[in-house]
Amino acid sequence: xxxxxxxxxxxxxxxxxxxxxxxxxxxxxxxxxxxxxxxxxxxxxxxxxxxxxxxxxxxxxxxxxxxxxxxxxxxxxxxxxxxxxxxxxxxxxxxxxxxxxxxxxxxxxxxxxxxxxxxxxxxxxxxxxxxxxxxxxxxxxxxxxxxxxxxxxxxxxxxxxxxxxxxxxxxxxxxxxxxxxxxxxxxxxxxxxxxxxxxxxxxxxxxxxxxxxxxxxxxxxxxxxxxxxxxxxxxxxxxxxxxxxxxxxxxxxxxxxxxxxxxxxxxxxxxxxxxxxxxxxxxxxxxxxxxxxxxxxxxxxx
Numbered sequence: 058x059x060x061x062x063x064x065x066x067x068x069x070x071x072x073x074x075x076x077x078x079x080x081x082x083x084x085x086x087x088x089x090x091x092x093x094x095x096x097x098x099x100x101x102x103x104x105x106x107x108x109x110x111x112x113x114x115x116x117x118x119x120x121x122x123x124x125x126x127x128x129x130x131x132x133x134x135x136x137x138x139x140x141x142x143x144x145x146x147x148x149x150x151x152x153x154x155x156x157x158x159x160x161x162x163x164x165x166x167x168x169x170x171x172x173x174x175x176x177x178x179x180x181x182x183x184x185x186x187x188x189x190x191x192x193x194x195x196x197x198x199x200x201x202x203x204x205x206x207x208x209x210x211x212x213x214x215x216x217x218x219x220x221x222x223x224x225x226x227x228x229x230x231x232x233x234x235x236x237x238x239x240x241x242x243x244x245x246x247x248x249x250x251x252x253x254x255x256x257x258x259x260x261x262x263x264x265x266x267x268x269x270x271x272x273x274x275x276x277x278x279x280x281x282x283x284x285x286x287x288x289x290x291x292x293x294x295x296x297x298x299x300x301x302x303x304x305x306x307x308x309x310x311x312x313x314x315x316x317x318x319x320x321x322x323x324x325x326x327x328x329x330x331x332x333x334x335x336x337x338x339x340x341x342x343x344x345x346x347x348x349x350x351x352x353x354x355x356x357x358x359x
Contacts, residue, residue, distance in 0.1 A: 109335070116140070116329035123324040139325035140333075149330060151302065152309035156288060157337075159224050159305060163287035166229035168279050172272070174230065175238025176264050180250070190239070196232040201292060209296040223297040224305075228287055234279050241275035242268060277345045284341045288334075306334050 110130055115123045116139050118132040126133075143149045177183075178190055208227055209218075217223035245268060253263045269276070291307040298304075304312075310330045313323070 112328045113332050116325050116332050118325055120322065120325055123328075124322050127324065136325075139329040142326055143329055143333075148301070148304065148309065149306075149333075152304050152306045153333075155303055156306040158221065159228075159294075160284055160287045160337075162221075162225045163228045164280060164283040166225070167231060167234050167283040167287075168276055170230040171234035171238050171279055172269060172276065173264070174235040175240075176242050176268060178235070178239045179242035180247075180268075181260070193232050193235055197236065205292055205296050208293065212297050219298045219300045219303065221303070224294060224303065227297070228290070228293060231283075231286070234283065237278060238272065238275055241272050245271055281342055281345050285338050288338055306330075310334060 111128060114130050114132060115127065117135050117137065118126075118129075119134055119136055119138070122129075122133060178186060178193075212218050212223045212227065215223075217226065249267060249271070250263050253267045258266065289307060290305075291311060294305050294308055310327070313327045313330055
């Protein structure tokens with residue numbers, strides 16, 4: 058009994074520490090900073106998208122209203138006269154057809170040739186590979202305007218001036234696309250290609266069937282950049298053709314903006330053409346943007 062009486066009581070667990078006052082004080086501050094950041098981003102987004110909203114709104118205005126109230130977002134008299142005139146009384150359908158033809162061929166060509174060149178620089182050892190890559194980076198630093206006269210001379214000497222070939226062939230590869238593909242191919246483990254070679258695959262088969270499918274995020278990036286770049290290209294088409302039947306949307310809309318095809322301001326007509334030009338690029342971006350994510354999908358850890 059004495060032993061039971063003298064047994065020490067079990068120690069009581071220490072009380073859990075109360076949440077610090079500093080932590081409670083930081084929460085409202087963090088919330089206010091996040092709210093201020095979101096408000097700033099919303100303002101910047103509104104500033105960025107405001108010209109596009111003005112463009113779409115003015116395309117549905119009458120010409121006098123567009124001249125008197127160019128910044129109004131809601132037209133007083135809604136009308137589709139600008140779009141009707143654009144399709145019925147201008148060469149806009151021809152311009153759109155030419156742009157689609159050139160853009161599709163250029164996009165497909167850039168995906169193929171940029172991938173081939175990027176894989177060669179990343180994986181195939183050859184003498185002068187470092188020099189070729191240095192020249193590639195140097196080409197990226199040259200302004201495109203500087204190359205307009207050499208482009209015209211080459212196209213004219215090859216006899217492809219005023220043709221789809223002259224509009225497409227010089228755009229089939231670009232230094233930035235090769236640079237992107239090279240860097241992505243270098244991130245793919247070499248063991249994947251070694252396994253394919255053990256199975257008897259050659260260099261092109263390894264590239265086409267094994268490596269290129271793993272580079273889908275980079276390929277989607279090239280698709281978006283190539284489509285946007287060739288769709289919005291203007292300088293090259295100025296020096297490669299002068300036939301009205303080969304006019305692209307960029308040249309046609311530029312002529313509309315300069316007043317060569319119309320009299321007066323013609324704000325609704327010009328802005329309607331510009332608004333329609335942005336639709337294909339926006340569709341391509343929203344379709345392919347999700348496939349750019351997960352850049353490491355399918356990679357194998359060594």
